[in-house]
Amino acid sequence: MLEEAGVTQPDDIDLDRLAEAEGAEIVYDDLDGATASVMRIGAFARIRISNRITDLGAQRFTGAHEIGHLRLNHEVPLGNTNEVIERICKPLEKSRKAPERAASIFASEIVMPESLVRRYCAVPYITLAPAREIASDFATSLLASAMRITEITTERCAVAYSVLGRVKWIKRSATFPDWIPHGRRVDPTSAVADYYERGKLDPATRMLAVEAWLPRQRVDGTNVQIVEQSAAIPELGVVFTMLWIPNRELSHLDLAA
Numbered sequence: 001m002l003e004e005a006g007v008t009q010p011d012d013i014d015l016d017r018l019a020e021a022e023g024a025e026i027v028y029d030d031l032d033g034a035t036a037s038v039m040r041i042g043a044f045a046r047i048r049i050s051n052r053i054t055d056l057g058a059q060r061f062t063g064a065h066e067i068g069h070l071r072l073n074h075e076v077p078l079g080n081t082n083e084v085i086e087r088i089c090k091p092l093e094k095s096r097k098a099p100e101r102a103a104s105i106f107a108s109e110i111v112m113p114e115s116l117v118r119r120y121c122a123v124p125y126i127t128l129a130p131a132r133e134i135a136s137d138f139a140t141s142l143l144a145s146a147m148r149i150t151e152i153t154t155e156r157c158a159v160a161y162s163v164l165g166r167v168k169w170i171k172r173s174a175t176f177p178d179w180i181p182h183g184r185r186v187d188p189t190s191a192v193a194d195y196y197e198r199g200k201l202d203p204a205t206r207m208l209a210v211e212a213w214l215p216r217q218r219v220d221g222t223n224v225q226i227v228e229q230s231a232a233i234p235e236l237g238v239v240f241t242m243l244w245i246p247n248r249e250l251s252h253l254d255l256a257a
């Protein structure tokens with residue numbers, strides 16, 4: 001789809017234009033209880049996004065999710081003038097339903113195409129810095145951008161999402177050890193613990209002993225350091241952290257540079 005639209009750089013990813021190519025238009029509207037919906041009207045389709053979503057990254061992801069339902073030929077009801085029948089979605093929440101997941105994977109590939117994002121991942125240190133660059137260039141949220149890095153890089157990294165000082169979920173790169181239990185209390189040396197105790201987040205990169213996040217025996221190799229950098233979503237009481245286990249020994253000076 002991106003090839004058909006001639007997308008070669010982040011600025012080319014114009015969701016209204018991509019929707020048009022699928023015979024759809026995107027409108028912002030009052031939606032009761034839903035984030036977005038899509039319906040067919042004859043040969044055309046209408047994607048509605050809730051006007052309560054004001055974050056540009058969330059709007060783009062949501063629009064791309066609905067385009068995904070059309071492009072992937074998911075069941076999209078046919079509306080008529082007497083009744084409005086729509087496919088209702090909450091793409092910003094996790095879903096177990098296969099078409100919802102497929103549309104969200106599609107959305108992430110559209111708003112952050114692997115071919116364009118890959119070079120942002122080719123950095124010497126995996127922190128939130130490359131995620132900030134992606135967020136800025138692709139108009140995506142910092143959290144979604146950090147998660148995208150874990151999908152593309154070969155480095156051992158993960159995004160940990162913590163609420164009230166406990167890990168709620170983890171998104172790992174293929175090489176990051178699967179050993180952080182959900183619900184685990186975050187170690188006191190982590191900036192996440194400080195935020196929970198004092199309500200202030202240290203945005204700096206920290207280098208910790210790997211045990212702060214993982215049992216040492218679960219980490220291959222001799223390097224037992226883990227690098228973390230966190231960002232908060234204060235309105236949700238959430239902190240998300242980019243974790244990285246470097247393959248070589250680093251000093252604090254490397255990270256400060």
Ligand SMILES: [Zn+2]
Pocket residue numbers: 065066069088089090091099100103
């Ligand atoms: Zn959906």
